[in-house]
Amino acid sequence: MNERKPVDTTAVSIMVVFCFVMGLQQIFLKATGDDIAPILQIGIRSGIAAVLVCLYVVLRRKRLFFADGNWKPGLLVGTLFALEYLFLGEALRYTSAAHAVVFLYTSPVFSALMLHFLIDSERLSPAQWAGILLAFGGIAVAFLLHSEARVAVSQPDQLWGDFLALLGGLAWGATTVLIRSTKLARISSEQTLLYQLTMAFVLLVGAAFIMGQTQINPTPLAIASVAFQTFIISFAGLLLWFWMLNTYIASRLGVLSFMTPLYGVVLGAWLLDEAIEPGFVYGATMVITGIVLVSGHSWLKQLFFGKQRQNDIQADKSSER
DSSP states (O other): OOOBBBHHHHHHHHHHHHHHHHHHHHHHHTTTTBBHHHHHHHHHHHHHHHHHHHHHHTTTTTTOOOSSSTTHHHHHHHHHHHHHHHHHHHHOOOOOSHHHHHHHTTTHHHHHHHHHHOGGGGOOOOOHHHHHHHHHHHHHHHSSSOOOHHHHHTTTTTTHHHHHHHHHEEEEEHHHHHHHHHHGGGOOOOHHHHHHHHHHHHHHHHHHTTTTTOOOOOOOHHHHHHIIIIIIIIIIHHHHHHHHHHBHHHHHHHHTTTHHHHHHHHHHHHHHHHOOOOOHHHHHHHHHHHHHHHHHHHHHHHHHHHHHHHHHHHHHHHHOO
């Protein structure tokens, strides 16, 4: 296995664009929710993207392995992936895109907390515990400090939508833990992605039928949204993300991914005229700061103490002169 590289200028540039595109995901789903229900959009995009990934595997002459029984955790991780997007799709019916993206991206906090109790090498450091406490404090602030009068008019069930988005973050965190702690850690990223996309297609389209959310109004914007979700988010975006994880140090990429909820908040206000409440801003700031501490504690420690050590060395050389 090739040693993963530290984050360089290329990685940062890719992540800036990648996070911007991922921040658009909730915007498109929210903007076109009246034409195609979000969970139906995600189900359709997952089915088409699964076919595209199969074609990609065939053209690249890659092999898929099932003999070691990885299909069992594969089906489970696919179910968790579908559950994540079921919660997100339903959340967008009740809350804003900005709220949904911030609460969804609490997933690193949940995955770090679960890995702490499952894998000895994943024990949390004091800085990470501080990040978890800060993130959960931010969630409480965002839930409690909201304008009831404004919410009652624009999003009467906003707190319910926020809670569903938070459950989506929990499901995403559980997905990460399952991949890290099972046979899925040893198979190709394309095969893991196929498990996720296939199960999302089956379960989300099925859920759309059960919940009566199958109406489609094929407006140009709705068609553009499905195309964007399929080719950019579910196919190219997820393949790019897996490539980045296999190329660069994952924890450092995780720190940069905090840009996605920031983009989501700004784009929601700009494109959807969503109100940004002070309480939500305070809470979201705490959540994002907590995520950075949890995901990037080792990088931040190296960055801070590395510079401090260099300064000490320079000071020692100056005193010797």
